[in-house]
Amino acid sequence: MNKLHTLSAVQAARRIAQRSLSAEAFARACLERIAERETLVQAFAYFNPEQALAQARALDAGAIMGPLHGVPVAVKDIFDTFDMPTEYGSAVYQGHHPVADAAVVALTRHLGGLIIGKTVTTEFATFPAGKTHNPLNPAHTPGGSSSGSAAGVADCLFPLAFGTQTAGSVIRPAAYCGVTGYKPSFGLLARGGVKIGSDTLDTVGLFSRGIEDAAFFIAALTRRPELQLKPWSGSAPRVGICRGFQWSQVQPEMATAMDNAAIALTKAGAQVSEIALPARFAGMAMAQATVMAYEGGANRADDVLRHGDRMDPRLAEQCRKNLAVSGSDYAAAQALAHECRAQLADAFGACDVLLAAAAPGEAPEGISYTGDPIMNGVWTLLYTPCITVTGGQGPKGLPVGLQVVGRIADDARVLAAADWISRHLD
């Protein structure tokens, strides 16, 4: 069997740059995999094989444009694309064709990347679910809101994909699908042309099969070679086990996964300690919800006021309520967020990174509910880099995801630590 579609982005990019593999041949391998699997997985909001092949042929006909030359990248349908419809998962934007590419989509093309299609998002990257199934078990959700990106990478339909996280929409679906989800430090990737939900929370993130690919992708997009993966050097990482104020919400498989991880990492030589966040952080989950509601109210005001009847009714109701969230409550939430961000580096203590739950447990059954972001919102509001690793399996045999969390702007260290940790959890 031809396994070309399972190549990592790094492997594919190297072979395409050496001209030992054509962009077209690699694209065809992905297209064949899609033809075989998409009926089941339903990862795409928009997909046109001819358009993908045309891009591949054009890339093969020209000089190597950059590090992503010929690498297929899927784009969550919350990002604008000039050549593909962009519906933000909502009937409100049915048939919408933006004029321009989102910033990271344009950068991807500029670096030689091939935009293979648009992936399913929940409506406006909130909670009403799309059609995507978890490829590991189609009776389960892939998670949301970046549902199609996570599921498609997991099922080897494409090696790389974009998502966004406002509460838990990169880390949670990556954990549920058993892939690498990387939410960079807030602001590391540009947001132009992404439909904004929350100005101060929305974070562009990446999906890949493995940490090396995530590091490769971010290093290319940001022109920061120092973000490429380097093996952890020197003594083993100091890892803080951080259950956090939401720990009572986790399922038994997560408690087991965390205990097992602490044992495995200790055995592997890591200095493992328990990290309790400062008392002030107890308010951060509520603060994140307040910020998301207030800012979402403003940014979806036009949608709900003019087109609320075409939105999911629960979402429309929430949007209307958000237009009345108190501005003073919002200001207090932001003040707490600033305070906690300033305290966070100290809260790490001597740890290089923290290890936290990526979700309450394995992926819930059914595809109408994409799972609870309760283990994610605090980290999103804190602006920390977060990367998923898999910490075993749950009762249904699905992955239980952990996340490696770093200090703000310390992405290179987090990538290297997550790589070390993932090797020693295996």
Next chain:
Amino acid sequence: MNKLHTLSAVQAARRIAQRSLSAEAFARACLERIAERETLVQAFAYFNPEQALAQARALDAGAIMGPLHGVPVAVKDIFDTFDMPTEYGSAVYQGHHPVADAAVVALTRHLGGLIIGKTVTTEFATFPAGKTHNPLNPAHTPGGSSSGSAAGVADCLFPLAFGTQTAGSVIRPAAYCGVTGYKPSFGLLARGGVKIGSDTLDTVGLFSRGIEDAAFFIAALTRRPELQLKPWSGSAPRVGICRGFQWSQVQPEMATAMDNAAIALTKAGAQVSEIALPARFAGMAMAQATVMAYEGGANRADDVLRHGDRMDPRLAEQCRKNLAVSGSDYAAAQALAHECRAQLADAFGACDVLLAAAAPGEAPEGISYTGDPIMNGVWTLLYTPCITVTGGQGPKGLPVGLQVVGRIADDARVLAAADWISRHLD
């Protein structure tokens, strides 16, 4: 002569809410003023009197929607509007009709505001100038990039307007036109539907004739009644004269204005002191330029890569160069910005606010160059609230603008202090 068009937003809103003035009558007064003056001022990128009147009639026919009921608000053409073309000042977007309103435009309508038209912006809110003249002397620039919003408010075409600032595009045109320009603390107003130039710098700002109107407008948009203007109470404000590391760039009229302000405020009872920013802040002007270039590269990548031939050639060249700005330089600039923001509150010392130059001097002659944002970029990168006050006249008889600068998120105090200061500079 009918002076209805000179009503402040607060005055007009009160009378319209009491039904002692109709939205239509007030709109007609503004339309008459526009008919008389627009040929000279050229504030509008798009204006349709029938559309404005239709909105006014609809508002008169219904219940009072909110605090902005019947108040005309002009919108810089970098914000999307569903019912008016939106060209971002660029031939690239000629005839572009967005699907949705920008967040603050939708909020304005939700609060009863009347969107009177789109105002001239420089191309993509950068440097290539539009057609607008300074109404105080049409041989001079109104400043940029929010050129039409500043000029139109100054000339009483409308009482309120939106702008954006990435380097100095709210404060500088407000200073040149002698109106109130208010750049709120970063993030106070939502940015959905604003064409992003720089994710971490772009700030939605306001124009009005007077500080009370600015406070009224922001309090309404944010649902924060505590931002409404309260007279400064207790002992007079403690004002730090902050010339900053760019002071060598100012013209003689600015040096005089600052000296005169220090004398006048001291006489009025303010505690006036000189504030020198910490040494690390010397790198902030360069850091702002690096951040703007790097982020602008990403966010205008699609525009320049596909449509560079339709852009101003100097802008296209700059956009191409920005696609190669070092990611490591960008990271260093952001690290310095974080460090200086954290130090800033302390740098204020005992001062309530700082007083700084809003521009190098009065508005330059000619309309092809919109002036130098050198006195603004540092404050934009610092995320501080900034409000213009007028500190006298320059050699051509045009206003010399100062800015009152506050601690981050301390907007209510800055508004009140600026009000006190403006009264004692008169």
